[in-house]
Amino acid sequence: MGPRRPRRAALALLAALPWAVGSFAAGALRAGAEERPRFEVRDATAALPMRCEGRFAQGGMAVCLAEPDARITIGEAETRADETGEFVLGFDRDAPAEESIRLVVPDGRVFTGRLPITPRRFDVSRIDGLPPSQVDQFTKEQLARIEASTARKERGDRSRAALHAFRDRFARPLAARRTSPFGAQRILNGVPARPHYGVDLAAPVGTPIVAPADGVVALADSDLYFEGAMIVLDHGQGFLSKYLHVSRIDVEAGSRVRRGQTIGAVGSRGRSTGPHLCWRLKWRDRNLDPELWLADGAGAVAEKEPR
Numbered sequence: 001m002g003p004r005r006p007r008r009a010a011l012a013l014l015a016a017l018p019w020a021v022g023s024f025a026a027g028a029l030r031a032g033a034e035e036r037p038r039f040e041v042r043d044a045t046a047a048l049p050m051r052c053e054g055r056f057a058q059g060g061m062a063v064c065l066a067e068p069d070a071r072i073t074i075g076e077a078e079t080r081a082d083e084t085g086e087f088v089l090g091f092d093r094d095a096p097a098e099e100s101i102r103l104v105v106p107d108g109r110v111f112t113g114r115l116p117i118t119p120r121r122f123d124v125s126r127i128d129g130l131p132p133s134q135v136d137q138f139t140k141e142q143l144a145r146i147e148a149s150t151a152r153k154e155r156g157d158r159s160r161a162a163l164h165a166f167r168d169r170f171a172r173p174l175a176a177r178r179t180s181p182f183g184a185q186r187i188l189n190g191v192p193a194r195p196h197y198g199v200d201l202a203a204p205v206g207t208p209i210v211a212p213a214d215g216v217v218a219l220a221d222s223d224l225y226f227e228g229a230m231i232v233l234d235h236g237q238g239f240l241s242k243y244l245h246v247s248r249i250d251v252e253a254g255s256r257v258r259r260g261q262t263i264g265a266v267g268s269r270g271r272s273t274g275p276h277l278c279w280r281l282k283w284r285d286r287n288l289d290p291e292l293w294l295a296d297g298a299g300a301v302a303e304k305e306p307r
């Protein structure tokens with residue numbers, strides 16, 4: 001991460017931004033969109049004083065620049081630009097074709113606009129042979145464990161680290177074959193279930209998992225019902241990457257991690273049919289596709305065919 005720009009510089013920068021489509025330089029926005037054509041740059045609309053760079057598709061995300069301390073509402077989700085004017089947005093797997101945005105700047109002016117989001121086509125994946133206790137038949141004790149797990153996960157999800165690491169594109173947490181893509185409609189033991197909100201990477205138990213970007217450990221929990229053991233990293237403002245079913249946790253909640261640092265190891269705990277890492281990404285209640293934020297731009301978007 002680079003040094004923080006002072007507030008005055010950020011304001012000057014914002015004022016200097018060319019609002020027409022074209023070249024500009026700032027923050028993650030300074031990263032050079034022309035070098036990474038897959039990360040699109042958008043003026044949300046001429047009416048919105050903000051610019052964003054990212055993946056404007058279901059499961060995608062963007063890093064944006066507006067006036068420092070601006071308050072932003074996108075759909076039902078809320079965030080705030082930090083003292084440099086930067087903020088991150090996420091677009092859910094089921095995001096509508098257009099997201100409505102409301103931006104309130106510190107002097108009270110209100111701006112509204114709409115951001116088009118590319119719909120995607122998702123696979124269907126069937127998993128059979130799961131124990132019923134991992135799908136839909138739970139004892140009283142299991143329900144109590146599920147409830148306790150949920151409460152701890154929700155605490156982790158409320159993390160809002162004062163970091164800018166969300167602007168850094170992800171490195172891969174491990175080199176492995178992808179066995180299940182993000183967003184697949186799941187059919188568990190023949191019954192339609194929630195979509196798969198992760199990317200599954202198959203690797204032997206004990207394979208090290210490294211942080212894809214700097215962050216703060218929002219959760220490190222080895223007793224979760226479905227996830228088994230899970231690590232959650234906050235890359236800033238609640239842009240949360242998650243590592244499920246791990247066999248080992250090498251970090252503690254609240255500690256800082258650096259890109260490339262080993263945080264744990266692959267396992268098969270919880271609802272898992274074999275050793276793999278289930279890698280997830282979340283912003284507010286929205287489920288994102290971590291592969292869309294990879295530095296190598298490898299996350300391909302299969303667009304939905306127009307009807």
Ligand SMILES: [Zn+2]
Pocket residue numbers: 180196198199200277278279
């Ligand atoms: Zn998974």
